[in-house]
Amino acid sequence: MVKKSNKGTPQSAAASPTLIDVARIAGVSPITVSRALNRPELVSVAAQDKVFAAVRATGYVPNMLAGGLATNKSRLIAIFVPTIANSIFAETVQALMDSLTGEGYQALLGLTGYSNQREEQLLDAILGRRPDGIVLAGTLHTDASRERLCKAGIPVVEIWDLSDTPIDMQIGFSHERVGIEVAGHLFDKGYRHFSVLSLDDPRGLRRSRSVVDELARRGVPGVPIEIVPAPATLLSGREGLRRILAQRPHADVVICSSDTIAEGVLAEAASRGITVPGQLSVMGFGDLSSAAQVFPALSTVRIDGTRIGQRVAQALLARVSGQGREHDPLWIDTGFSIIDRDSTR
């Protein structure tokens, strides 16, 4: 009969060395090793040398699961975004992570796919890792999510949105104001035959509806919204323009809820021989990373994802390390800017 657990048998890799192994080799107590690694200022140089030598000799890598369990800190920040395929989220996440890793934190990424159902599931799973902070795109969460987030007792930053009911901190911009300003901007330039093309995502829809409302307020009622399913693709942009032109052949401007579908609109216009911005103007929304540079024909609303990411990191780190600060709720409007084709050229 063969024993099931062959405990002594060094299969391939011996179990990784522990702090105790290091201590034994260095000839000091385990706690001294711990201190030499985490708070060297509390340890004599002689002891440090012995410890570091032993660490190198063993190839010791501290087990943060154990450390986290003991200290009740994980040095983990959870980040929830709908997708990273969208360059504006990618930019934000990138900036956030860059700032975070500099401070010794790691990022746990959760991709929600614009579904707050999925967000809730992921949240459950990720809360089990006891992150020291949570970043969420958007302010629309399920009730269960909100409750869990509040009970978790850790800093929460909602980004990309400013609402009246923050869970904790908020860093973003007002989608309503984007809509209002875009509408005003285009109205003032003389456009009157508006069409709106929106992705079926909550924030995109809010911007789009705000455009329509503002235009109505200015005397242009009944502007149609064409809605295409997320995620954004060039093809849905093309399809969108097709549908718009079928209904309103005389549209003189199409306001899109994202850069990607705006590019699709441009592609469709090009393939139909419609000149932009001659016969038709197109407005996008995003990070300007590519669209507006390649297409001077495209006007766009510019959001600075990098800035958002950096501010989030800053806010989070202040809370996490600056222990003194008691819950100063934070509300930062990172704003946006409207880039016009005229000024781009």
Next chain:
Amino acid sequence: MVKKSNKGTPQSAAASPTLIDVARIAGVSPITVSRALNRPELVSVAAQDKVFAAVRATGYVPNMLAGGLATNKSRLIAIFVPTIANSIFAETVQALMDSLTGEGYQALLGLTGYSNQREEQLLDAILGRRPDGIVLAGTLHTDASRERLCKAGIPVVEIWDLSDTPIDMQIGFSHERVGIEVAGHLFDKGYRHFSVLSLDDPRGLRRSRSVVDELARRGVPGVPIEIVPAPATLLSGREGLRRILAQRPHADVVICSSDTIAEGVLAEAASRGITVPGQLSVMGFGDLSSAAQVFPALSTVRIDGTRIGQRVAQALLARVSGQGREHDPLWIDTGFSIIDRDSTR
């Protein structure tokens, strides 16, 4: 005198409930709670009901740090890519994460910024989390990294590259072959005045050099490589074309190491009134997510990041859960395809 540790005092949020709390409320032993949650088939339905009720009542969230420490499994997969701002990596990471979360794993993302120095640092930090598997873009690592990876004793997948010295598994394609096929393709179409524009990243350079070598082999020696610094931006693409044209005004095709700089080349060409593909042809490289759709003028090498991501997940999960399988080294060529402007139109 005030006791320092005010154990009973509910400051703001009482410490989150533990499995023991749940057990007490459910009137069972802790281990029964654990089993009800992880292997319900071992627990009577009556007990399960009591446990789940107690879980709901307390809002209990299992502490995976503790669980991981006890089981020596973290259900964490570390993913290292240079950046997610590049849509092809974003696509790969997205697909990988989607497959992973379905199986109860979470992703720890590490952004190396094309520096294997930075990769090494990050690796150190992340290995401390005891991930169950590691995915790395590229096969160029520091010696220290390679050693740590081998010693970690966990599945390692190198993606985006196929080399002769795999650490463990490899899933990707041959950059040399891309270069060879691109060179052959364009040569056969009759081009003779080649220019190569490459980002300063290891894989891009390998493709570019391979193009040059293959062209030399075919009797077109001395093709110049213009190198622009990473990360890819449209502006560096524009700058690149400027430099190329300054040296070789009669270039008839520019081969770019990424879609983004190819788009920059197109933009620069447009602003100079150079027609594409009439006067100048442009070849890109990437995921076809936007470039080749919007620019039928752009030929490109297409890499399917989604497929790579899915295969990686598959390979990893097979290793992690399919305990039986002993180290079957894996080598998958996911291939690429050359998309021509003629066939795109």
Next chain:
DNA sequence: CTGTTAGCGCCTTCAC
């Protein structure tokens, strides 16, 4: 500056 003791929250092993 260093060591001792105790325990973080969970799961393994073995007994019932």
Next chain:
DNA sequence: GTGAAGGCGCTAACAG
């Protein structure tokens, strides 16, 4: 089916 003991690797809180 369920439970009791012990330990995963580390660090707090004390003492010396």
